[in-house]
Amino acid sequence: MPTIVWPSNKPKDATRKDPSLRSKIGPFLTKLSAGTTSAGLHVEPIRESVDRRVRTARVTDFYRAVLFELDGDGQLVYVIHGIWPHDEAIEIARSVTVGINPYNGIAQVFDVRDATGQDAHAVDKARRDARRRLDAARREAEEIAREAARLEAGNAEARRRVEAGSAISLPPRPGAESRAPAPRAEAARPGVVVTTRDDRPVWPDGLTVESLRDELGIDVRLAAAALAATCESELLDLAATASPSWQGEALLALATGTSIEGVREDFELLHPQEVKAEPTDAEVISGLRRRASRADFTWLETDEDLRRAIEGLTFAQWQLFLHPQQRHLVERHSNGPMRISGGAGTGKTVVTVHRTAALARRMTEMEQGSARSHTARRGRGGQRTGTARILLTTYTRNLADDLSRQLAQLAPGIAFAEKVDEPGVLVSGLDRVARAILQRAGESIAPVAERVLGRRRTRILAYAKNDLWGDVLALTGEGLPANLQSADFLASEYELVVLPQHVTTLQQYLRVRRPGRGVALDRRKRAEVWAAMERYRDRSAELDVTSFAEQLALAAAWLDAEAKQDRARPFDHVLVDEAQDLTPAHLLLLRALVEPGPDDLFLAEDSHQRIYGKKITLSHYGINIRGRSRRLTRNYRTTRQNLRAAFEILDAGSYEDMEGRAEEHRYISPRSGPEPVLLHAGSRAEELDLAAQLLRGWLSEDSEQREAGAETIAVLVRDRYRRDAVVTGLAERGIDVRPVDREAMGRGRPVVMTMHRAKGLEFRKVLLFDVSEASIPRALRDQQYSDADYADALLRERSLLYVAATRARDQLAISWSGQASPLLEGLARKG
């Protein structure tokens, strides 16, 4: 059966102009995949064609496909170029050729008319002389080298500015932000549209047109134009028109911090010396399989691929062609834990879900192979493990449900597991996994509890109903120095220091390291804090309760003890989305769930979106990334205007990734849309009036343009109290909206939810309501924070607003009454 390679970015062919053609593509692909002898296809060579392998095939009486017939070592491969009306198709077929870029081995379809600007008779020579064409281009590049040098000087200047601007600022001290005069939103009128910045692209040092061509095989005309771009939008527009498209993507990756070597690796480019001058069909096919080509071609190899292509070519998941950087992260074999980071909307979830499916597929294939050779895979304890056990997990239940849905859509045949230890993919929150393990442990948890909690306990499955730290503070607080008399401080100290390091005695606590805690404790203070810890543990034991964190830590320690007895860990692979919100106890459990080894752990995180957890470093909890981390920089969700507005919110904070390194936010969005709107009201009632007016406008726009449903419009607020007030206020103004809590979204009405609930979701149009001084950051004065904990809490509020702003695909609006939130500083000032 032939394999079909379908163009993801078709050259302006008829499928774009004639929608009726879509329904004909399915039957055409079915026949083609069944073999050339199929009746009615007329797969025919073309006389006087530049490429002897070119064919046309009948799609309808009127339309013909232009394709190449390649011999992949006995396996027939059809590379489709596009579909055109009969006569046009014949003309195009005469002038196109499929070959490989001599600088990098990437397969590409060339139209020799474009290449040479000469008539069809000159094309044969042009094809043989592909390499000479590139030499001619080099001369062209040399002519502009002087110009490039001038531009490089400009870029160096821009780079210096960016580096100076991204220097880490010290976190504000407690109270400093609330005491300092809050930056005032200057007289922003209702409905002001803010113009966001459009900076000059920042290229790696020393990049020239020649280096882009020689090292990456990028067309010199494109390279020269890219280096001449004076602002980000110009570069984005240029990249969007690049053909083949991977060249535009490679330029965007370079402009957002990826090195030449990084691009070569992500896009799977060869060095020129590895490329053969006269490639065989098999070499062209291998060029088509490289990640760069896969941005432009889709392989329809299995019945499932074909089915999806045939079912109308609109199926969202099928149309989602992974970016070469994303594909690299999906396919990459890793010798240990791997971490990906990337801003909101860069496809971290997409990569995590694809990688889960790929691992499941890989394991199934391996097992089928080993079953054939009668050597079934066995676990550490010698028991047969059957199909791979994969855990896909994330911080909240809602997000886990979403992962499950995405995975089922991407890989319909995938085996889901219902519980821990069952073969297949288990999609679950870590708290549930921990409970399942503790239930399995039963009474055997007692010695583990003694090691972890200092108490030999077996009743550990109930959660405390009240805030035990508040009780402890009431009982022992007076013995503590004033700045430590805080339930938040004690709880953080317990979860970040005491619990993960299994501290059970004062002697241990006196010696223990407390990295990143920000408050120095001498011996005397440590003894006082320890007394509070002991009180907390006694009280928990009296009530037979534990906390979430304790259950996670106990489950991890139990698994470690079992592994020492040579019993298998419950999973072969563990993948985590939204890892930035995990606690130390989560990390301990993650490490214990899977044996250290190839592809054991995969974590997707964005430190800018940490809204629950404390700042933590993976290596402190036994997860060593050691060079196995990558950053995604291309945003797929939101427009560049919304993205820049979101950066304005981030700008004043300083962030660290989970390896403890400074995090930057150089991301890029190829989509363009309206600028964000700021609505400044004098009172809450007026703010509701403005919101109602805005939503009414959005709803009528959408119904006129027959856009997607009203549920793709969202109003996001700081807390539940405001959510309910907004629902009522809008209803009074004739706008019917749906409050959303834990339940699914529903259809037909705009939704109102908290910013926390919106995490991981996306909407077309988003209003951030009540971003006022009084609402966000939430009053931190109520809690007694240490300096470091206060700074961190403030950073989380900033991140929360960033998360909320990046939910908008197309249009973002922000409203407030009275004074704007100080977190809006830069943005509100522009209004």
Ligand SMILES: Nc1ncnc2c1ncn2[C@@H]1O[C@H](COP(=O)(O)OP(=O)(O)OP(=O)(O)O)[C@@H](O)[C@H]1O
């Ligand atoms: N290669 C791609 N092609 C087209 N769309 C993509 C691609 N990758 C991601 N997307 C789309 O971009 C949007 C954001 O993707 P995703 O949710 O995976 O990002 P994320 O990095 O996890 O975002 P967040 O951190 O904000 O949750 C989704 O609508 C997704 O379908």
